[in-house]
Amino acid sequence: MIENKSFNQLNFRTLLNCMSLPGTIGILECDPEDKKNPLVSLYLCAQVLLDPEVSFFVSGIGLDNVSKEIATTTKAFLSTNESADYLFLLNEDLPTKIERAKKGSMESPEKGATCLIYIPTISQEPSSYVLTGPGIENFTLFPTIEHLNMPMFYQAFAKVNSEFPLGIDFIFIDSWLQIFCIPRTVKMKRKV
Numbered sequence: 001m002i003e004n005k006s007f008n009q010l011n012f013r014t015l016l017n018c019m020s021l022p023g024t025i026g027i028l029e030c031d032p033e034d035k036k037n038p039l040v041s042l043y044l045c046a047q048v049l050l051d052p053e054v055s056f057f058v059s060g061i062g063l064d065n066v067s068k069e070i071a072t073t074t075k076a077f078l079s080t081n082e083s084a085d086y087l088f089l090l091n092e093d094l095p096t097k098i099e100r101a102k103k104g105s106m107e108s109p110e111k112g113a114t115c116l117i118y119i120p121t122i123s124q125e126p127s128s129y130v131l132t133g134p135g136i137e138n139f140t141l142f143p144t145i146e147h148l149n150m151p152m153f154y155q156a157f158a159k160v161n162s163e164f165p166l167g168i169d170f171i172f173i174d175s176w177l178q179i180f181c182i183p184r185t186v187k188m189k190r191k192v
Contacts, residue, residue, distance in 0.1 A: 007031075012048045018181040019169070022131055023140030025122060028177040039066065041173040042088055042118050046070045049086060049114070055079035059097060060090025060118070087115045091147050095156035101168050109165035112184065116171045121146040122178045129154060133186035142188065143180060145172060157188055 007029045014026040028044045037043070050056060052075040058067045059081065066088070067078055081087065081100045089097055094117065104112035126141030127150060142150075161167035167184030182188070 007044065008048050011044050014179060015045070015048060015171070015181070018179050019171075019183055021135045022133065022182055022186045023136055023142075024180075025124070025143060026179045028173075028179055030177065035177070038175045039118070041175065041177050041179065042066065042116065043070070044177075045116055045171065045173055045179070046074055046076075046088070050074035050076035052076060054085040055083065056086040056088060057081050057084035058088045060088075060092055063088070063090065085113060087113055089115060089117050091117065091119055091149075094149075095152050098156040098160055098168065101160065103160055103163075103166040103168060106166070109167075112167050112169070114169045114171065116173060117148075119145050119148055119172055119174050121176060122172055122174045122180050128191045129188055130191050131182065131186050131188055135183075136186070141191070154188060154190070157182070
């Protein structure tokens with residue numbers, strides 16, 4: 001697994017900035033040699049977010065060894081889709097996996113999962129979906145995300161985040177080290 005402990009603090013700040021300012025596309029930092037690995041952004045986020053007290057779930061074609069590497073490096077433990085604190089997903093059967101993730105409870109809404117979705121490219125071009133809510137001055141446009149079925153994602157997002165403070169936070173990461181976050185406090189709707 002890629003070891004980038006020296007970059008963890010920078011990447012945590014980038015993640016925090018993107019989560020507090022939804023619509024912001026950030027860039028993760030790593031050694032130039034590590035950029036050759038197309039999954040480097042997934043590993044960087046795992047190193048920043050996971051520790052021995054949290055669980056994670058990994059699903060997607062080509063991610064067989066990723067679970068073992070993440071568990072070994074972070075000491076976090078592997079769990080199921082329904083009980084994991086963090087889900088690392090590819091864009092395969094995404095709505096089902098999102099809807100099965102834990103949303104927290106009224107007593108502990110912070111127990112909702114964080115879903116990290118690895119996609120090929122986050123584009124600077126806006127999509128036809130608008131984000132509103134805390135951290136967004138008026139509104140911002142959801143970026144175009146290659147190979148993401150936006151209508152299906154929108155439905156799953158709306159369903160799991162319909163009962164605030166319960167819900168799921170989303171982090172999109174791509175092979176270019178770009179990161180884009182949508183916390184559960186944000187509302188999404190189709191641009192008219």
